[in-house]
Amino acid sequence: MNARTPGARDKLAFLLSLVPYLLDRRHSTVAEAAAHFDVTEEHVRQSVRLIAVSGVPGDSTQYQHNDLFDIDWDSFEERDEIIITHLVAIDDSPRFSAREAAALIAGLQYLSAIPEQADRDVIGAVMAKLTRGASGAPLQVAVEEGVADNTLSDIRSAVSAERQIEFTYINSRDERERRRVDPLRIDSLDQNWYVRAWCHLRGGVRTFRLDRMSDVAIIDAEITHRAGDVTLPDTLFQASDNDVSVIVDLSKDAVPLIDEYIASTTANADPGRVTATLRLAHMANLGRLIVGLPGNARVIEPAEAREQISRWASRALSRYENDSASTQGSANEHAVE
Known part of the structure; x- marks a missing residue:
């Protein structure tokens, strides 16, 4: 498919998108930018030349050299490479502090550590942008994988395969029992993970907290109750006549x-x-x-x-x-x- 040439009303939006793209990439070729935005290479060249004469006037209301964007002209003219060497206005935009960026990166690391997280590449790209865009170098942080993470991965596999699981469970009264259940759904609340399941010992739907489960084993037996066969209330916790x-x-x-x-x-x-x-x-x-x-x-x-x-x-x-x-x-x- 041939790349399209934007109309007049698209040019401003394109320029506003092109500058952050170039800043994020640090280095790009004309061909890469054209492919990314689905425009012609010549249109990218024209836009880059326009960027190089754009800026914000200083206190004198007249443009000085430092008030304009600048690019590496040798790389641009000789090798079709786009490298912005001087920025204006954008550098004055609010930035996360190093501590704020570190806190966000830690949260994203926790999110990416969740088993079967489908958007790890996207999360990694966001973390990289936070690192580059912070006002200072973020503190080096790492989120340790918890014991419940492996349990969560096993239960996800069992839910997907519709297989029963067995585990040792410590309930709220500190009683330890071996349970065999049909896992139906996984939920989270605050920092805790729960599995809704049909409990063969109790003969009904029960909610189990993952950090109270141990010795989890997937059984080579198909579940006898499915989510569509039983009632799973919208709320995680429900009242009982025995409350x-x-x-x-x-x-x-x-x-x-x-x-x-x-x-x-x-x-x-x-x-x-x-x-x-x-x-x-x-x-x-x-x-x-x-x-x-x-x-x-x-x-x-x-x-x-x-x-x-x-x-x-x-x-x-x-x-x-x-x-x-x-x-x-x-x-x-x-x-x-």
Whole structure:
């Protein structure tokens, strides 16, 4: 297919696209630029010559040499190579600081580390642009692969192949059991990964947290239940008839943070707070949930719940004082094993 020659109304848009392209590539040939933008090589040459006489006037309102773009004319005329040697205006645009760029690069590294990430090349290109475009050299950062990453990869394979999996699971009450499930779907919430599955031991759909799973094995047996055969609610956690209810005095700002657990709310004497009824799978799940909302939540009843918070805080304080590892587990969720 022959390259097209842009019309007059396309020329400005083309010039605005060509300059960032040349800056990003640092070095390009006329042929490469023409192929990238699907225009003729002669049109690229004309545009480059126009760029070389473009700029921003200084305080005198008259163009001086440093107010114009410049290119390596020898490379351009002799070898059809485009190299911008002097920039104007663009250098004054806001840039990420070195720390900001490092933080974004770390996040992109984590994203690219997710198994079967389809856009790793694109993510790599974005990281390279952040490195070049920062106001300073970003700090060297690296995201270590977690234990759950390998588990996630195995489960993805099982879901794709519609194969059952077996694993050892530690539930929220620190009980260890061997489970055999039909994996149906993988979800994530905050920094945690979960698998929705039909549990053959429980005879129903259960949600398992990946960092509580170990010794995961794909079984050479086809799943007996598929996502279309069972009901998978839109929310990750669901209430159950076996849930326990806890009444708390809660800051309105904290309501969105634990909305999954709230069954109902009523007005409070303090306009900035509400009285909320929480539904939890187990009373033992309450400790980390409340402690994770310092100053925003106070347990009112039942008495068992207040005692649970007191015991949880005492255990945590004791471990902190002994400089030992922090307590295992997390705030427990509805329907999460």
